[in-house]
Amino acid sequence: MVDSELVLNGQTYAYTCYAIVVILFILGFGYMITKPGKAGVLKTSLFVVLVVMLTVMGVSLHIATTQTIPWVSMDLNRADITADKVFNITVENHQFQLPEEQLEMKVGEIVVFDVTSNDLTYGFGIFRQNKTMVCQMQVVPGHKNDLMWKFEEPGIYTIRSTEYSGPEGHQMILKDVVIVSE
């Protein structure tokens, strides 16, 4: 499974390129429209090509990510996959309660973080030492909140709530509690 940081970097480059193209297109259009020249309208056939292009762009992103981002199929089929480890975590009064002081696992193991909220809606996110996000999910009271994941890189990770749960919730951070070894 590719590391999620690689996907984030890919997205950064792709969207930056797209943004530059769109900005230049509108700047160019703004410049050209004030200049004398042919003021024809687009042929219908070209317009149809535009519509097809938009449709392909809209749908192909999801097809591409389903094929290339490995946690998608694992997430959708997690009920049929047997995990190597399951960590049962509870949240109440803006506090995470872990089953152990540190959650230990190995690179490549399939693990499940099963988080139960006893009061509010929270978030559950895992972050690298450089603060980038590995993955996250919402933690909704009264429902099962299970995140299946496979770590690709050894390291020490931090748990943090990724959802607002009132002014008391922004300090819901457990530093260096997920230990992933080779």
Added chain:
Amino acid sequence: MKYKDTLLNGTEGLFNPDSLTPMQKLALRFVVVGILYYGFAVIEGMIMRIYQIEPIPIFNSEHYFSMLTAHPLVGIFGSSYSIVFGAFLFLVPFFMKKPLWSIKLGNWSFILVASGTFIFWFSDFLTHFAPLYTLYWPLPADFTQFNPLAGAIFILGIAIVMVGTLFFVFNIFKTIAYTPEGHEKVSGRAMLASATGFSWAESIFRKKSKRRENLVSLPVAAVARGTVDTLLNALIITFTGVLILVYMVAAIMGYNLENTAVDALLYKNWFWWGLDLIADGLVLIFVAGTWYILATMISGKELYMARIARLALWVELVVSWTVWSHHLLSDQAQPGFLKIASGELVTAFELITQGLAFFITLITLWSARPLKMTNPLKFLLGGLLGFGLAVPAGIIQADIGLNRILHNTQWIIGPHVHVAILVGLTMTLYSAIYLLLPILTNGAKLYSQKLANFHFWAHLIGGIGMGAFMGMAGLKGMLRRTIYYEGEYKIYMIFAGICGALLLFAFLAFLYNIIMTVGLKGVIGIFTPSKLNTKELLPESNK
């Protein structure tokens, strides 16, 4: 003319509020209050930008989160709703060539939206009720964190805005349907069916020769279809407000209702279904409709592919009812088929419908080449660029794979939400304001074109820049709806703050330019009763 004279009486004394019809005054009241509430939102936004750079000690976290709660609501209801309501209450009669059904009801809409916004903003300012606009259950009913009386006043303010909104909806539909005295009788039902697209949908199954012609013009159809979502959204918010209010009133009376009686996930689905009628419904439909109006008025040409544009508006309406699940891609209990069908695939249709509106507008403008780069044209291009950037950013996050690493980060609120609202929506509204200014003021002359140019560039660069730096921080893991105390993302937040300051200066330049255009006496005169006893939109001298 001396500076003091211009400040009091406007540029060259051309604006005379006594010459305004009741309809012009109604539209201008909405616009003035919308601009003021935009100022509220910008100042709050700037304070929060500073807090993101360095949590300053004069505000505690409770105050910060109460600002975070009020900021989007003031921006959407106090500013955007006001400007849009004012513009459409004027433009629907304008395009239908008949008076507004009720100017009195229009004024009540204005009073209720303006006062309701002030009530919830002021209540939040005093009491720090802070469940955010998302109101995730059971947070608004968590009385260990919030005072129920404070919450009840806040919800009352929202409810007043919703009543004003329902009055607007009723007025728009009645205006489309009714036959004024002296006009040839038309079927109200047929007019509404045409405006909302039902007669068009029905005609698909008829032979081409038997299809009915469209009874209302495309701009009116756009307004009507956006108004359908406005109505549904107002009903959802009102119902949710009543639900929360029941818990608050019980708590005030000393009873503690069991908040697990409401299923948190079902509530989240319900509430996002309603909220998306704004974010993915009426905003996109109203914006597309406004682009078409602006493009045809600026170019003086017929809209390119008007039939396709009408179809796209109808598709967008249906999409807006079925798109909400992209907000629940990180909710593990949400059924997988809803995530894929509603969250991913239906959401992708927004790229198609908004893309069509984008190209139809550009091609219509191009057909009139060469055009002079006027204020309405440059702001319209800015608005198009805003959505050109923000819609794909939204499609990216509405993906099961990418949402896992983007949800609730600054990516969502930067390149998607703020670029869509500040650059896409607000610049479109500015275009409409610059275009309608001479019509609504009976020929007032803009005080300074240099200030208008500064307004344009500072707003465009500030809006895109702020979104970009927030997005960069989001891709590095910075969350929204939280506070960082250790300067983790300081460098991104400093640049976002500089861009935010540009937005503030752009707004101040615009505000000053408008005040100097109409004068302080003119601003006050907008709020006094009209001296003309007419239901006509414009005075004889301005027809």
